[in-house]
Amino acid sequence: MSAPDPILVVENLTMRFGGLVAIDALSFEAERGDITAIIGPNGAGKTTVFNCLTGFYRPTGGSIVIRHADGTTYPLHRLVQHRIAKHARVARTFQNIRLFGGMTVLENLMVAQHNRLMGEGGRTPFALMGFGPFQKREAAAVERARAWLDRVGLTPRADDPAAALPYGAQRRLEIARAMCMEPVILCLDEPAAGLNPRESEELNDLLRSIKAEGTSILLIEHDMSVVMRISDRVVVLDYGQKIADGPPDAVRDDPKVIAAYLGVEEEEALAVDAALHQE
Amino acid sequence: MSGAAPRGMAAIVRDAGLAALIALGVGAPLLGLRTEPVGRGLTLIPRPGLLLSVVAAVFVGRILVGLFMAQRALRRRVISPAPRAMLAPPGFRSWLGRAAGPAMLAFALLLPFMPGIGRYEIDLGTLVLTYVMLGWGLNIVVGLAGLLDLGYVAFYAVGAYSYALLAKHLEIGFWAALPLTGLCSAVWGIILGFPVLRLRGDYLAIVTLAFGEIIRIVLLNWVGLTGGPNGMSGIPRPSFFGLPFSMAGGEGTFAGFFGLEPSPLHRIIFLYYLILALALVTNFVTIRLRRHPIGRAWEALREDEVASRALGLSVVAVKLTAFATGALFGGFAGAFFATRQGFISPESFTFIESALILAIVVLGGMGSQIGVATAAVVMIGGFELFRDLEQFRMLVFGLAMVAIMVWRPRGLVSSREPSVALGARKMVGAEHVAEGRG
Ligand SMILES: Nc1ncnc2c1ncn2[C@@H]1O[C@H](COP(=O)(O)OP(=O)(O)OP(=O)(O)O)[C@@H](O)[C@H]1O
Ligand SMILES: [Mg+2]
Numbered sequence: 001m002s003a004p005d006p007i008l009v010v011e012n013l014t015m016r017f018g019g020l021v022a023i024d025a026l027s028f029e030a031e032r033g034d035i036t037a038i039i040g041p042n043g044a045g046k047t048t049v050f051n052c053l054t055g056f057y058r059p060t061g062g063s064i065v066i067r068h069a070d071g072t073t074y075p076l077h078r079l080v081q082h083r084i085a086k087h088a089r090v091a092r093t094f095q096n097i098r099l100f101g102g103m104t105v106l107e108n109l110m111v112a113q114h115n116r117l118m119g120e121g122g123r124t125p126f127a128l129m130g131f132g133p134f135q136k137r138e139a140a141a142v143e144r145a146r147a148w149l150d151r152v153g154l155t156p157r158a159d160d161p162a163a164a165l166p167y168g169a170q171r172r173l174e175i176a177r178a179m180c181m182e183p184v185i186l187c188l189d190e191p192a193a194g195l196n197p198r199e200s201e202e203l204n205d206l207l208r209s210i211k212a213e214g215t216s217i218l219l220i221e222h223d224m225s226v227v228m229r230i231s232d233r234v235v236v237l238d239y240g241q242k243i244a245d246g247p248p249d250a251v252r253d254d255p256k257v258i259a260a261y262l263g264v265e266e267e268e269a270l271a272v273d274a275a276l277h278q279e
Numbered sequence: 280m281s282g283a284a285p286r287g288m289a290a291i292v293r294d295a296g297l298a299a300l301i302a303l304g305v306g307a308p309l310l311g312l313r314t315e316p317v318g319r320g321l322t323l324i325p326r327p328g329l330l331l332s333v334v335a336a337v338f339v340g341r342i343l344v345g346l347f348m349a350q351r352a353l354r355r356r357v358i359s360p361a362p363r364a365m366l367a368p369p370g371f372r373s374w375l376g377r378a379a380g381p382a383m384l385a386f387a388l389l390l391p392f393m394p395g396i397g398r399y400e401i402d403l404g405t406l407v408l409t410y411v412m413l414g415w416g417l418n419i420v421v422g423l424a425g426l427l428d429l430g431y432v433a434f435y436a437v438g439a440y441s442y443a444l445l446a447k448h449l450e451i452g453f454w455a456a457l458p459l460t461g462l463c464s465a466v467w468g469i470i471l472g473f474p475v476l477r478l479r480g481d482y483l484a485i486v487t488l489a490f491g492e493i494i495r496i497v498l499l500n501w502v503g504l505t506g507g508p509n510g511m512s513g514i515p516r517p518s519f520f521g522l523p524f525s526m527a528g529g530e531g532t533f534a535g536f537f538g539l540e541p542s543p544l545h546r547i548i549f550l551y552y553l554i555l556a557l558a559l560v561t562n563f564v565t566i567r568l569r570r571h572p573i574g575r576a577w578e579a580l581r582e583d584e585v586a587s588r589a590l591g592l593s594v595v596a597v598k599l600t601a602f603a604t605g606a607l608f609g610g611f612a613g614a615f616f617a618t619r620q621g622f623i624s625p626e627s628f629t630f631i632e633s634a635l636i637l638a639i640v641v642l643g644g645m646g647s648q649i650g651v652a653t654a655a656v657v658m659i660g661g662f663e664l665f666r667d668l669e670q671f672r673m674l675v676f677g678l679a680m681v682a683i684m685v686w687r688p689r690g691l692v693s694s695r696e697p698s699v700a701l702g703a704r705k706m707v708g709a710e711h712v713a714e715g716r717g
Contacts, residue, residue: 054589085591092589100582102712103575104697104705110572111579112590117572146701158701163711181590 438613464610
C-alpha cells in the first residue's frame with residue numbers, strides 16, 4: 001500500500017439545529033480513488049454530512065477540506081456554495097431525486113456543464129449568437145452528455161422530459177448529470193434506494209467503472225449488498241457520531257455497528273452477530 | 280365506474296335555492312332599498328320588483344350552471360376512454376404550431392399596407408406590439424426563471440422617464456438614448472434583484488409589487504425632476520434616423536428626402552415599425568438566450584433551485600441576470616412609449632399595468648413566445664373591441680380570464696420547446712414543467 005493520499009479530510013465536523021446535534025465532532029477521511037461508504041441507521045446524520053459538504057448547510061464547527069491531485073486544497077466549510085461545485089469540483093445526488101423535470105434528459109446534462117460553457121468567451125455577444133469558439137464548446141458539451149447517456153443507457157430517451165422517466169432511469173440520470181460536471185469526488189445519497197436487484201447490480205457496475213476512471217466516490221447507502229461489495233472503506237454513524245471506520249469486512253463484524261443497527265445493547269448484539277454468521 | 284355521478288335534479292334545485300337565498304340577503308340592502316333625497320333629509324324607497332327579478336335571475340342562472348356541469352360530467356365519462364389528443368390530430372397541431380409564428384410575423388409586417396387599414400388600426404397595432412414586447416420581457420422573469428414579479432411596470436416607467444430626461448435635458452437622440460435607457464432599467468432590475476434574492480413565491484410577489492409602487496410614488500413626488508403628477512411633456516418625437524417627420528415637407532425632412540407627399544401617417548407607420556423591430560429584437564434575444572447556458576440556468580432555477588445550486592449555478596447571478604434582462608426590455612419599451620406619446624405621467628405606470636402584463640404572460644402560457652404574443656393580441660385587441668361596453672369592460676375581461684384559466688389552466692400554449700436535442704425536438708408537456716416558486 002502506498003502512502004495515504006486523502007481527497008477529503010473531515011475534522012471535528014459539528015452541525016447543530018437548535019438543541020439537536022445532528023453531527024457531533026465527526027472526523028474521517030476519504031482516500032483518493034476509493035469508494036468510501038457512510039452508513040448508519042435512519043436519522044444518524046448521513047445526509048447532513050452531505051449537506052455540509054456541498055454547502056447547503058454551514059457547519060457549526062470543524063472543517064471539511066478537499067485536496068485535488070495537484071495539491072490545491074479547498075476548505076468547503078468556508079467556500080461560497082456555487083464554488084464548491086465549480087472549483088472544488090464536488091458533485092452530489094439527492095436522497096429524493098432532484099431532476100429538472102420539465103427539461104429534457106439532454107438539457108439536464110447541459111445544465112450540469114454550465115460553468116464550463118460559461119468559461120472564458122461564454123459571455124460575449126458572439127456566444128449569445130451561437131458563433132465562434134462557443135459553438136465548438138457547446139458541441140463538445142453535447143458530446144459529453146451523449147457519452148454519459150450511452151453509459152447509463154438513456155440515449156434513446158435523450159429528448160424526453162426527465163420527469164417522464166421511470167424511477168430507476170431517473171436515478172441513473174441524476175448520476176450522469178453529476179458526472180457531467182467532471183467532479184473529483186461524487187457524493188451519492190442512497191443511489192440504490194427503490195431499485196430492483198437487476199438495476200442495483202447495474203448500479204454497482206456503473207460505480208465501479210466511475211471509480212476505475214479515477215473519480216473518488218462517497219456513498220450513503222442502506223443496501224448492504226451494495227455497500228459490502230463495492231466499497232473500499234466504511235464509516236458508520238449513529239446519532240451523529242462515528243462508531244466505526246474501516247474496511248467493510250471489519251465493520252460488518254463490529255458489535256457496536258450491529259448494535260446500532262438493531263438498537264440493542266452490546267452483549268445482545270454479539271449473540272445476534274453469531275446468529276447472522278450462521279446463515 | 281369512476282368519476283362522481285352527475286348530481287340529480289333535486290340537488291341542483293336545492294343548490295340554486297341556496298344561491299337565491301344568498302342573493303336575497305346580499306341584494307336586500309343593496310338593491311331592495313334606494314335612498315332618495317326628500318326635502319332636507321333622505322328617505323328609503325323600497326324596490327321589491329328589482330330585488331325579486333335579480334333573485335329569480337340568480338335562481339335560474341344557477342340551475343342552468345348546475346345542469347351544464349352535470350351534462351359535462353356525463354360527457355366526460357363517455358369520452359374519457361379515448362385520449363383527448365384524438366380531438367385534434369397531432370400532425371395538424373404541430374403544423375399549426377410551426378406555421379403560427381411566421382404567419383403572425385408576416386401579418387405584422389404587412390399590416391400598415393393592407394387595404395382598409397387606417398390610422399386607428401395602425402395605432403392599435405402599435406399598442407398591441409408594445410404589450411407584446413412587455414409580455415416578452417416579463418416572460419423572461421416569470422416564464423423562464425419562474426420569479427413572480429408584480430412590479431414589472433417599474434422598469435417600463437424607468438425607461439420612459441430616463442428617455443424623457445435624457446432627451447429633454449441632454450438633447451440625446453432616440454437611438455443614442457435607447458441603450459442608455461435600457462441600461463438604466465437593467466441597473467434598476469439589479470437593484471430590485473438584490474433585496475429579493477432570498478424571497479420566494481408570495482413574499483417575492485409582494486416585495487416586487489411594493490417596488491413598482493415605490494417607483495411610481497417617487498415619480499409622483501419628485502416634482503423637481505419629473506414634474507410630479509403633471510408629468511413631463513414636450514418629449515422629442517422620433518425622427519427617421521435624423522430626418523424629422525414634418526407636415527411642412529421640404530429639404531431635410533422625411534417626406535422631402537424621399538420625395539413623398541407629407542402625411543401624418545408617415546410617423547405613425549414609422550412608430551409601428553419601430554416597436555415591431557424592438558419587439559422582434561426582444562424575441563430574438565430571448566430565443567438565443569434560451570439556448571445559451573444563461574437561459575438554461577434560468578429554466579433550471581425554475582425547475583429546481585436546490586439541484587441548480589448543487590450543480591454549481593450561482594443563484595445570485597442567475598436571478599440577477601433574469602431581472603436585469605427582463606428590466607432591459609421593459610426599459611426599451613418605456614423609451615418607445617415616451618417618444619410615441621410625447622407626454623408621460625405617473626398615471627401610465629400603475630399597478631394595473633403590471634397586472635395586465637402579467638395576465639398576458641400567464642394567459643399566453645408561461646415561457647412560450649408565441650403564446651404571449653397571442654395573448655397580447657387577444658387581450659389588448661379585446662379591450663378595444665369592448666370599448667363601447669365601458670364599465671362592463673373589466674367584467675368581461677375578468678370573465679374571459681376565468682374562462683380561459685378553466686379551459687387552459689397552463690395558458691394558451693402550455694408546452695415547452697427544448698433548448699437542445701439529439702434527435703427531433705419534441706415538445707415537453709405542460710404537466711412536467713414547473714412553474715417555479717421564486
Ligand atoms: N434542516 C434541519 N433542521 C432541523 N433538523 C434537521 C435538519 N436536517 C436534518 N435534521 C435532523 O438531523 C438528524 C439527521 O438527519 P439526516 O437527514 O442527516 O439523517 P440520515 O442519516 O440521512 O437519515 P436517513 O437514513 O433517514 O436519510 C435528524 O434528526 C434530522 O431530523
Ligand atoms: Mg438521509
